[in-house]
Structure formats: structure tokens, C-alpha cells
Amino acid sequence: MFSEGENVAKATIPLALESAEKNLETSNENEKARRSSSDTAISVRGISKCYQIYDAPRDRLKQFIIPRLRLARQQSRQYFREFWALKGISFEVRKGETVGIIGRNGSGKSTLLQIICGTLTPTAGSVETRGRIAALLELGSGFNPEFTGRENIYMNGAVLGLTREEIDDRFDSIVSFADIGQFIDQPVKTYSSGMSVRLAFAVQAQVDPDILIVDEALSVGDVRFQAKCFARLQQLKDNGTSVLLVTHSSEQIVTHCSSALLLNDGMQFEIGEPRHVVNRYLDLLFGKERRNPDSPQAQPGDIFQEDKGYAESAYQLSTDSDVFQTRNGYNTHEYRWGDGTASILDFYLAANGEPYPSAITVGQTVTLAVSIKFHSDMWRPILGITIKTKDGVTISGTNSEMADLLDLQALVKKGAILVGKCSFQCRLGPGDYFVSLGLATRENDEIIPHDRRYDSIHFIVEPHNKFHGLADLALDLSISHIVESNQI
Numbered sequence: 062m063f064s065e066g067e068n069v070a071k072a073t074i075p076l077a078l079e080s081a082e083k084n085l086e087t088s089n090e091n092e093k094a095r096r097s098s099s100d101t102a103i104s105v106r107g108i109s110k111c112y113q114i115y116d117a118p119r120d121r122l123k124q125f126i127i128p129r130l131r132l133a134r135q136q137s138r139q140y141f142r143e144f145w146a147l148k149g150i151s152f153e154v155r156k157g158e159t160v161g162i163i164g165r166n167g168s169g170k171s172t173l174l175q176i177i178c179g180t181l182t183p184t185a186g187s188v189e190t191r192g193r194i195a196a197l198l199e200l201g202s203g204f205n206p207e208f209t210g211r212e213n214i215y216m217n218g219a220v221l222g223l224t225r226e227e228i229d230d231r232f233d234s235i236v237s238f239a240d241i242g243q244f245i246d247q248p249v250k251t252y253s254s255g256m257s258v259r260l261a262f263a264v265q266a267q268v269d270p271d272i273l274i275v276d277e278a279l280s281v282g283d284v285r286f287q288a289k290c291f292a293r294l295q296q297l298k299d300n301g302t303s304v305l306l307v308t309h310s311s312e313q314i315v316t317h318c319s320s321a322l323l324l325n326d327g328m329q330f331e332i333g334e335p336r337h338v339v340n341r342y343l344d345l346l347f348g349k350e351r352r353n354p355d356s357p358q359a360q361p362g363d364i365f366q367e368d369k370g371y372a373e374s375a376y377q378l379s380t381d382s383d384v385f386q387t388r389n390g391y392n393t394h395e396y397r398w399g400d401g402t403a404s405i406l407d408f409y410l411a412a413n414g415e416p417y418p419s420a421i422t423v424g425q426t427v428t429l430a431v432s433i434k435f436h437s438d439m440w441r442p443i444l445g446i447t448i449k450t451k452d453g454v455t456i457s458g459t460n461s462e463m464a465d466l467l468d469l470q471a472l473v474k475k476g477a478i479l480v481g482k483c484s485f486q487c488r489l490g491p492g493d494y495f496v497s498l499g500l501a502t503r504e505n506d507e508i509i510p511h512d513r514r515y516d517s518i519h520f521i522v523e524p525h526n527k528f529h530g531l532a533d534l535a536l537d538l539s540i541s542h543i544v545e546s547n548q549i
């Protein structure tokens with residue numbers, strides 16, 4: 062049905078062994094193997110999970126009874142359908158590594174985590190884990206709703222293998238982390254979902270697990286609590302805890318994970334560097350009828366005739382061929398997809414009028430212009446732009462719908478060239494930034510990408526000491542009155 066061996070080989074290399082290979086060049090082969098395996102916290106090999114789906118409860122009964130009534134040699138009918146929730150998943154997680162697991166609803170993420178935790182048995186394959194596993198699999202997982210928070214802390218701690226004294230030692234820090242006040246002595250059934258998650262995370266994270274598994278639970282907590290959880294996750298990672306994090310947030314993946322696994326229909330769709338995996342995920346979410354628009358459908362030159370005016374514009378943007386990749390600042394690692402019915406051909410970037418600058422000084426006015434060619438008629442195209450940090454955190458983004466651009470709220474004819482322009486004052490912290498561009502249309506509730514060029518332009522903001530942080534909010538710091546010490 063599927064080749065497990067193939068998957069093992071493919072998956073383990075990017076996650077765990079790549080850097081190990083570099084480190085071990087000087088060691089002998091045996092030492093290599095010993096050290097690599099002692100560094101491994103989780104080893105998942107060829108995991109598959111098949112559920113039996115029964116159309117009616119009586120079929121389940123028939124499946125149980127009838128084969129037992131027949132003679133052993135007689136072939137019995139099957140009363141269920143097979144559903145493979147996971148197929149041939151293989152990867153390894155090293156000590157101190159945080160691996161993000163991402164995928165659409167129903168792609169198999171929770172099933173995989175349950176198998177790793179040992180609460181679900183795989184149909185095929187095996188999992189090996191080292192050390193204490195703490196898991197936050199669902200709301201208030203492991204809590205008895207009738208018990209108080211206090212009682213549940215002791216119960217959970219015991220399940221995680223802690224003695225009463227060890228729990229006593231950690232009790233105050235758990236309660237302080239959860240920060241649910243007097244509710245600690247109320248039955249857990251009276252808690253809000255956010256409070257349950259606070260307590261559950263506090264317990265799991267304060268028992269110093271070797272492996273911590275978090276399934277979406279953090280999305281329930283408020284933003285301040287989430288920030289606190291991620292700070293704690295960082296501490297745990299620094300102390301060697303391996304973390305498996307299931308989330309639908311691509312930003313959490315790029316910000317907190319050292320590698321990522323993308324599941325699709327139960328299969329390992331992509332594994333490796335978080336930003337790349339996240340781009341593949343976005344591709345799955347929005348990339349209907351994916352096709353790389355490398356070769357424009359219109360004949361070179363014919364559009365140029367119609368659109369002479371644009372070619373003469375201040376930005377000297379190409380209007381007939383794709384020269385995007387020839388410009389200074391083009392990121393060769395851009396991620397491009399779309400159905401190819403429009404092409405983003407060219408871009409112009411300037412800082413205070415200087416074209417394609419090697420670096421931008423804070424405070425300068427940045428101008429970005431792009432030319433787009435339409436290879437078919439298009440109703441209300443949407444032009445979007447997003448600026449992200451090199452870690453994939455979105456700083457700001459907008460699109461022609463949000464900006465209410467009337468020019469695009471109409472039919473754009475095949476052959477037309479559009480030049481979009483965006484300018485902003487650079488109020489960014491020093492560092493590297495990436496611009497993503499996109500041209501799409503909306504069909505009912507679905508976005509159809511025609512040409513998306515993610516992280517396609519790279520620019521650098523020069524070091525400065527005007528402020529610290531990602532962006533300047535023009536914080537207005539002032540002191541209204543100083544009282545001399547001898548007047549107090």
C-alpha cells in the first residue's frame with residue numbers, strides 16, 4: 062500500500078541527522094551511531110493508523126460475531142471500510158529540539174501525537190521515546206472535573222511519575238504559573254476552557270519533562286498567557302526538553318520551531334526548515350490549481366504594444382517579460398505559486414529616490430512598485446503585499462480590497478498590464494526583511510492565487526539606535542515635572 066522504508070530514509074535526514082553528520086566527521090562510525098542515537102528523544106518509524114469505519118452499529122456487531130461462527134478456512138465478509146488516518150510517517154526529534162506539526166483539519170496531527178504519547182496504538186510502525194513525556198493533548202487533559210485544581214495537580218503529578226514531595230516542591234510555582242487565583246480550590250468543572258488550559262500547561266511545564274507535547278491547547282489561552290507559555294517553552298528547550306507543537310499558526314511554527322512537519326491526508330507532505338514547510342502549508346491552503354507560472358501564457362511583446370505608457374513610467378518596469386529575478390534585492394529563495402493566469406513581472410524598490418539601495422536608513426521613504434501582466438480576463442483582482450522579518454513574523458500587510466482601490470474593483474481585460482505602487486516611511490528595526498507579493502481573485506469564499514511570490518524581495522535596514530524592537534511606534538516619551546530632592 063505504501064513504502065515505509067522509503068519514508069524512513071527521507072524523513073530522518075532533514076530533522077535529526079543533518080547537523081549530526083557535520084559534527085561527527087572526525088569520529089569513527091561506531092561513535093557516530095552511539096552519539097546520534099543518544100541524542101534522539103523521539104524516533105517515529107513508519108507509523109500508519111487505520112480506523113475501521115462502520116456504516117451502522119449492527120455492522121460492528123456482525124464483524125465481531127460472524128467470523129467467529131464460520132469455519133476457520135471460510136473467508137468471511139468485511140463489514141467495515143478502512144480509513145487510513147496516517148500513512149508511513151517517519152521522523153526523529155533530538156533533545157532540545159522543537160518540532161512543529163502543521164496541517165489542515167483532519168490531516169492526522171492529533172492521531173500522530175496520541176500514538177507518540179502511547180494513548181493510541183498504531184496499525185503499523187513503531188515509536189521510541191526517551192524520558193518523561195508530558196502532554197497537553199486536549200482541554201484540561203487528564204483532569205478529573207469533580208476534583209479541585211489543587212487535587213488535580215497532585216493527581217496529574219503522580220501520573221507523570223512525581224512523588225508527593227516532588228509535587229509539594231513544585232506546587233507553588235505551578236499555582237503561580239497558572240495564575241487562576243482562588244479557583245485553585247474549586248472543582249475543575251467550574252473552570253472556563255482558558256483556566257483549564259492554564260492549569261494544565263502549568264502542571265505539564267513545571268514537571269521538567271524530557272518531552273513536552275502540545276496539541277493546539279495554547280490557542281485557547283489569552284495572548285499574555287501564550288507569551289508566558291512560549292517563554293517557558295524556551296526555558297525548557299534550553300534545558301534539553303524536546304517539544305512537539307501542533308498548531309495552525311504558521312507564525313508560531315517559524316518563531317518557535319527548529320524544524321517542522323507538514324501532514325496532508327495522513328501523509329508526510331513536507332519536513333524540514335520551518336519557513337519552507339510553512340510556505341508549503343500555505344500552498345496547500347490557498348494554492349488551488351497550483352502551477353508555477355514560469356512561462357507566461359501570452360506571447361512576449363504583444364502586451365507591450367498595448368501598454369507603452371507603463372514602460373515609460375518613472376520606475377522603468379518591464380511590461381512584457383519576467384525580469385523580476387534580475388533586480389537587486391531579488392531573493393532567490395522566493396516561494397512562487399499560482400495558476401499562471403497573471404504574472405508579476407518586475408519590481409522597483411527605492412529609498413528616498415535611490416533605486417535598489419543596498420541598505421535602507423531608518424526614516425527614509427521606501428517606494429515599491431510592481432508590474433503585473435494579465436493572461437486572461439479577471440474580475441476584481443486583488444493585489445496584496447506583506448512585509449515580514451527574516452524569521453517569518455509579519456510586520457505589516459495590506460491588499461487592494463482592504464485599501465479600497467476602486468481601479469481593481471472591476472473587470473481587468475486579458476492583456477492588460479497593471480502597475481501597483483506602495484510607499485511607506487521606514488520605521489523598522491535594523492535587520493533583514495522580506496516582501497511577499499500576490500495577485501489573486503475571489504470565487505465565493507475561496508481565494509484563487511494567480512501569482513504569489515512569497516519572500517521575493519529582500520531589503521536590509523541599516524543598524525541604528527533610534528529605538529529598539531521590530532518597529533517604531535513613535536513612542537512619545539517625556540517627563541512633565543522634576544522635583545528637586547531638597548524640595549521633597
Ligand SMILES: Nc1ncnc2c1ncn2[C@@H]1O[C@H](COP(=O)(O)OP(=O)(O)OP(=O)(O)O)[C@@H](O)[C@H]1O
Nearest residue numbers: 112113144146164165166167168169170171172173
Ligand atoms: N476514532 C476514529 N475513528 C475514525 N476516524 C477517526 C477517528 N479519530 C480520528 N479519525 C479521523 O482521522 C483523521 C485524522 O484526525 P485527526 O484528529 O488526527 O486530525 P487533525 O489533523 O488533528 O485535525 P484537526 O486539525 O481538526 O484537529 C480525520 O479524518 C478523522 O476524522
